[in-house]
Amino acid sequence: xxxxxxxxxxxxxxxxxxxxxxxxxxxxxxxxxxxxxxxxxxxxxxxxxxxxxxxxxxxxxxxxxxxxxxxxxxxxxxxxxxxxxxxxxxxxxxxxxxxxxxxxxxxxxxxxxxxxxxxxxxxxxxxxxxxxxxxxxxxxxxxxxxxxxxxxxxxxxxxxxxxxxxxxxxxxxxxxxxxxxxxxxxxx
Amino acid sequence: xxxxxxxxxxxxxxxxxxxxxxxxxxxxxxxxxxxxxxxxxxxxxxxxxxxxxxxxxxxxxxxxxxxxxxxxxxxxxxxxxxxxxxxxxxxxxxxxxxxxxxxxxxxxxxxxxxxxxxxxxxxxxxxxxxxxxxxxxxxxxxxxxxxxxxxxxxxxxxxxxxxxxxxxxxxxxxxxxxxxxxxxxxxxxxxxxxxxxxxxxxxxxxxxxxxxxxxxxxxxxxxxxxxxxxxxxxxxxxxxxxxxxxxxxxxxxxxxxxxxxxxxxxxxxxxxxxxxxxxxxxxxxxxxxxxxxxxxxxxxxxxxxxxxxxxxxxxxxxxxxxxxxxxxxxxxxxxxxxxxxxxxxxxxxxxx
Numbered sequence: 001x002x003x004x005x006x007x008x009x010x011x012x013x014x015x016x017x018x019x020x021x022x023x024x025x026x027x028x029x030x031x032x033x034x035x036x037x038x039x040x041x042x043x044x045x046x047x048x049x050x051x052x053x054x055x056x057x058x059x060x061x062x063x064x065x066x067x068x069x070x071x072x073x074x075x076x077x078x079x080x081x082x083x084x085x086x087x088x089x090x091x092x093x094x095x096x097x098x099x100x101x102x103x104x105x106x107x108x109x110x111x112x113x114x115x116x117x118x119x120x121x122x123x124x125x126x127x128x129x130x131x132x133x134x135x136x137x138x139x140x141x142x143x144x145x146x147x148x149x150x151x152x153x154x155x156x157x158x159x160x161x162x163x164x165x166x167x168x169x170x171x172x173x174x175x176x177x178x179x180x181x182x183x184x185x186x187x188x
Numbered sequence: 189x190x191x192x193x194x195x196x197x198x199x200x201x202x203x204x205x206x207x208x209x210x211x212x213x214x215x216x217x218x219x220x221x222x223x224x225x226x227x228x229x230x231x232x233x234x235x236x237x238x239x240x241x242x243x244x245x246x247x248x249x250x251x252x253x254x255x256x257x258x259x260x261x262x263x264x265x266x267x268x269x270x271x272x273x274x275x276x277x278x279x280x281x282x283x284x285x286x287x288x289x290x291x292x293x294x295x296x297x298x299x300x301x302x303x304x305x306x307x308x309x310x311x312x313x314x315x316x317x318x319x320x321x322x323x324x325x326x327x328x329x330x331x332x333x334x335x336x337x338x339x340x341x342x343x344x345x346x347x348x349x350x351x352x353x354x355x356x357x358x359x360x361x362x363x364x365x366x367x368x369x370x371x372x373x374x375x376x377x378x379x380x381x382x383x384x385x386x387x388x389x390x391x392x393x394x395x396x397x398x399x400x401x402x403x404x405x406x407x408x409x410x411x412x413x414x415x416x417x418x419x420x421x422x423x424x425x426x427x428x429x430x431x432x433x434x435x436x437x438x439x440x441x442x443x444x445x446x447x448x449x450x451x452x453x454x455x456x457x458x459x460x461x462x463x464x465x466x467x468x469x470x471x472x473x474x475x476x477x478x479x480x481x482x483x484x485x486x487x488x489x490x491x492x493x494x495x496x497x498x499x500x501x502x503x504x505x506x507x508x509x510x511x512x513x514x515x516x517x518x519x520x521x522x523x524x525x526x527x528x529x530x531x532x533x534x535x536x537x538x539x540x
Contacts, residue, residue, distance in 0.1 A: 096462070101463075
């Protein structure tokens, strides 16, 4: 199983901090799983111009192909202007319409205010559904006060991150098994 | 239909097309040389000709895993190797070519083949060739519309006066040689959405409609939209042929056909497009109402007749060779088309 963590913003450190916790939780619990973290702050990704994802070059090609090659993706995102950052939306725009078919996608959100809680339901989930993702419905919502100097100081958040990692793996396993059984039935 | 060399009294035409892909056989992992692939395509056309198939076409894709970038050259070898079959491009990416040179090639092809050449112009579904040939992808639509328009003017007038954005103007230009009967059938290649079909309709040009999978009724919408658009500009749709083109595989049973074809489609698409073909969608390809013609000879006959009733199209074009399909399987398909499918299709679609 290949899981990619995608930290979706170039701004700030909270989302990356939370993603580091998530990757750590995954690696501790599932040492056999291949986990890759892509922090968009570290890559120079161009804007989508409509070409097939494999025809991009450099960082853009790397980011698109790594995501397409994953069995599961954990997206970490802050809230910008009541939505996801443009950097993250651009990654979606680089990929084909059915990019997340047969993939599990789970979500972790950092926000400055609890008022942004519904952003995921209203902005992020519809995009993922359109791209055919199997979603882990429960996402982890983390507020400013849960962080202190690049540490998560709220145990509840840490427990929820652990559950997110576990749910992502369990759901990916489950869907893979269901799909394999179904495909075997076709007998071709 | 005469202008497009189609005689409906003989029934719907049956054709074969290849994208000219050059992919490893997924069952063995081996890939034949480009030399062998090109020769097999020529041989494939020859077999189709001998089986009484009406039409054979070759596409151009300028990227890894393809071998017929110079499709006009391949077609010219096919012209020499065959007797009766119509030959065409599927498609010629006119956007990134000079219409004058393209016309010279295809008019010559028409002379070599003694009046059997046709041209299908398309916009490219993959865009790597824009970089390779020095064009800007942002001009994708305009490049096609302008150059397609010029191509048609060259076809219709011996002396052309033309000016546009992407090519030097033509002043009293004579584009030679002329095809055998003075002009060529020129088609517009159309992908999935009705929007593109409507553009073909507005121009009053024949439509070549490519399809992957899905219910045939979805593609009926594009055909209806095409004919409505043509009528709205005063064209007589009874004079405008429609061709559909997509996956085809015949075997003893539909289950055997699915089993034989699936790995080639799935692995081939992974290599050329980056995503495979979902098994669930492919399984639905065997349904009588699905546009993919996969099944036993009798099932395929019934599907094609159902599609003909729905679409009222003049030509169906089968894609069998995608994904490194071995040549003996192509031979077997052609044999079954020639002996079982073609006679039935002709019999039931011939118009008095």
